[in-house]
Amino acid sequence: MADAAPPVPARPASTVLLLRDGAAGRLEVFMVVRHREIEFAGGALVFPGGRVEEADGALAGDDPLGAFRIAGIRETFEECGVLLARPRGEAGMVRAERLLAVADRHHGALLRNERSLPEVLAAEGLEPASDALAHWAHWVTPASRSKRFDTHFFLAAAPPDQLAVHDGLESVDSIWIEPAQAVAEADAGKRRLVFATRKNLEKLARHATVADAMAAARSATVVRVQPEMVRAGEGWRLRIPPEADYGGDLFETLDAPAI
Structure with a gap:
């Protein structure tokens, strides 16, 4: 009997859970609906994110997760127009009016891979707000899958004057939603979730506000999860x-396959 083929390597990827306290004072997360023709998670409600590019490592510094943080910042800008960056030497995030000009000059080139995020930030006198991303989770696609990702999840508070919108390309819709509501709508058949998204929504729903969630993320130990x-x-x-703290170790998979 022939030996089984080795698993496909998992590609490094990054996902950002962009958070705000909604009008009702309860935590909401920004989510997008993937285009149905996208190979991975087509039609599903997901958090913005994507693979880590080689250029992302240029701003990683000494942080072992630095390239993942930069990739998360880049993907958030590409997919929903929010830029987690600061004017060089300043404490506050780039303001909306300046962001519009940055997007006008660079967003298209960034999407076409004609320009890297380090090049964009350098040209505009900006620095990545890597410290604004709190490490939340680490999920790896099961070894049996033909397309695999090694994904780090981060929480980030949305800059209050920046508008998050879907890109109309990879994502066809977007929503700010309370985590428990997203799970309830999936249970009712109104939404499609992949397993990792569902479990992270359930975990996020334990927290009432952005401050609560960010504090929990910064004090917790992230455990690598590879569903089996x-x-x-x-x-x-x-x-x-x-020990990954998702409320157990055995779960039914009612949604799309795990991560």
Whole structure:
């Protein structure tokens, strides 16, 4: 019997959970609906994110997750127009009026891979706000999948005067939504979630405000999660490490396949 083929390498990727306190005073997260023709998670409600590019490492510094943070900043700008960056030497995020000019000059070239985020920031006198991203989770696609990602999740408070919108290319819709509401709408058949998105929404729903969620993320230890399909009783379940703090270790997979 021939040996099984080795698993496909998991591509480094980054995802940002952009947060705000909504009109009702409760935490909301920005999510986009993937274009149905996208190979991975087509039609699903997801957080903005994508693969880590080689150029992202140029601003990584000594942080072992630096390239992932820069990739998250770049993907958030590309996918929803929010730029987590500061004018050089200043404490506050870039203001909306300046951001519009930056986007007008660079957004298209960034999407076409004609310009890197380090080049954009250098040209505009900006610095990435890497410290504004709190490490939240680390998920790796199961070894059995033909397309795999090694994804780090980050929380970030949305700059209050920047407008988050979907790009109309990879994403066809967007919404600010309370985490528990997103899960409830998926349960009712109104939304499609991949397993990792569902579990991170459930975990995020434990927190009432942005400040609560950010504080929890900065004080927690992130545990690597690579779901594994295992037999449980007469059926199958997805198993993840209980110490990852998702409320257990065996789960039904009612949604799209894990991450």
